[in-house]
Amino acid sequence: MKLWSGRFQQDIDRAADALNRSFPFDRRMFREDVEGSIAHVTMLGRCRIIDPGEAERIAAELVRIREDVEAGRLSLESDCEDVHTFVEEELTRRLGDAGRRLHTARSRNDQVATDIRLWTRTQICDIAEMTLTLCDALAELAGDNADAIMPGYTHLQRAQPVSFGHYMCAYAEMLLRDADRLQDCLRRLNISPLGSGALAGTTYETDRHLTAALLGFDAPCENSLDGVSDRDFALELMSALSILMMHISRLSEEMILWASLEFRFVELSDAYSTGSSIMPQKKNPDLCELARGKTGRVYGDLFTLLTVMKGLPLAYNKDMQEDKEALFDAVDTVRGVLCVFPDMLRTMRIRRENMRAAAGAGFINATDCADYLVKKGMPFRTAYKIVGEIVGECTQNGKTLESMSLADYKTHSELFGEDVYEAIRLENCLALRRSYGGPAPENVRAAVERLKGRIHVAAAAFDGEE
Ligand code: ARG
Secondary structure, three states, X not given: OOOOHHHOOOOXXXXXXXXXXXXXXXXXXXXXXXXXXXXXXXXXXXXXXXXXXXXXXXXXXXXXXXXXXXXOOOOOOOOOOOHHHHHHHHHHHHHOHHHHOOOOOOOHHHHHHHHHHHHHHHHHHHHHHHHHHHHHHHHHHHHHOOOOEXXXXXXXXXXXXXXXXXXXXXXXXXXXXXXXHHHHHHHHHOEEOOOOOOOOOOOOOXXXXXXXXXXXXXXXXXXXXXXXXXXXXXXXXXXXXXXXXXXXXXXXXXXXXXXXXXXXXXXXOHHHOEOOOOOOOOOEOHHHHHXXXXXXXHHHHHHHHHHHXXXXXXXXXXXXXXXXXXXXXXXXXXXXXXXXXXXXXXXXXXXXXXXXXXXXOOOOOHHHHHHHHHHOOOOHHHHHHHHHHHHHHHHHHOOOOOOOOXXXXXXXXXXXOOOHHHHOOHHHHHHOOOOOOOOOHHHHHHXXXXXXXXXXXXXXXXXXXX
């Protein structure tokens, strides 16, 4: 029998029931549903909408229901319509009429909106913490490799010298922004829809400020229609998660390239690699590829909900029941990836010698060579042209800027002297790139120190949130 069966003369069709039910997935919000109900009934008692003693008994029984589920004494297997029905039916089974009073002055519409917010709030805090752990792993790697010269690329062509540390710091910056976005999302999420009723509030003299405070929300929402129909917080989280996954997919792509025999910049630990069923020599970066692939999945989840919400009239529509699986999937997917990445990075072997060798070919010090002439008084554009010609000549003769003789240099410009070799030495080229945010090892070391402080501040912002 459905809890809304009053006006019906026939039971719901079996297939229709299967399509209608959300319990198979919304039971994940069991804890939040109980928490919301405890706050609601506490308010009903304090406002004397129901007898205060009865409210206390209901709250105490709700706690017992939660304990029973946690201890495995009560199973979340049921043919109930949804998690809200499950809790209310169990309560009524135990308390009779008292249980039937719980739903006074609320609707499943404000109830579900409250539950998802509570659930999402916990997830945001967890994911932010995990994001910062990854950020920390990147900062560690950066500190250890501040002077590991490697080629920086544009168009995937060797361009100018950077260090592996500098590279890792770039990803740490992205993840710090992700954590910041999560914090921003949390701020707008933390408003209570409870007490909005089905759509139009209630005639009882409720205290929505009290339920908001009991649930750790900053305030009750201002408008009951908006309260039950808003899913912005889920969309914002999924947008933030999509961007986070985009960053992880870029890092994954780099790792896939770097782990290849063509690059050999890194070697993933066996614990984070897989083999091939036919090619005995293979060691594949499957987890990076999966992270890259799962990025598409998280984007898909975002688009699922954006599309579900598009054009929905106010207020609650059953379409919105479709919010949960997309949200859960995005959160689960991101958590799965974030569980693996920090240790995968910490345990990977950095082949500094191969990075250095790659940096030695490809004329990534050509800009420095031009700058050398500029420092001797030549206009940059002229120097640029001359060095371009030198590079062309080297390419033809199989030479590098380092192996070209001074006599050959002088055929291009009299300004070249013996000191050109120091000017184009990669260690010097890197050390001199001291502009703020640049890759000089001393810059990177200082950046890592600042990063650690910023990670600490970001983590503190989430402390006490959940
Ligand atoms: N299972 C529903 C959901 O997830 C709960 C709200 C149901 N409200 C209603 N009026 N049918 O959205």
